[in-house]
Amino acid sequence: MDSKLQWIALPIEKSQLNEQLPPGKLCRIRINNFFLCLAHTTQGNVYAIEDSCPHRGAPLHQGRLNDYEEIICPLHDYRFDLRTGRAAQHYFGCSDALVFPLRWQAGQLYVGLPEKLLDK
Numbered sequence: 001m002d003s004k005l006q007w008i009a010l011p012i013e014k015s016q017l018n019e020q021l022p023p024g025k026l027c028r029i030r031i032n033n034f035f036l037c038l039a040h041t042t043q044g045n046v047y048a049i050e051d052s053c054p055h056r057g058a059p060l061h062q063g064r065l066n067d068y069e070e071i072i073c074p075l076h077d078y079r080f081d082l083r084t085g086r087a088a089q090h091y092f093g094c095s096d097a098l099v100f101p102l103r104w105q106a107g108q109l110y111v112g113l114p115e116k117l118l119d120k
Ligand code: FES
Pocket: 053, 054, 055, 056, 057, 058, 073, 074, 075, 076, 077, 078
């Protein structure tokens, strides 16, 4: 992703992570007009992915996680790797999903979003 990143604080604290977003759960966070899906996998990792499936736009936060760091779309069950956004198979007409870096800073979770996404 070539656009400059803007780091935005999310309402998730490290000490409260398992209560705010339990392992195996997904949630949606709105940032301006952009919708982000946060995933906390059963392996204990947290990922950020655009909350819009690249296939037909279904809200990914209504999907589910498997044990392979993948999110499964609620509409047609396509799978996307949360680490890379790559579609698990070469689904016809489906590009990869957008994923974004996360970091903890002073116990708060931040997401790095390209500025061009926030300009919309
Ligand atoms: S809309 Fe997500 S797989 Fe079709």
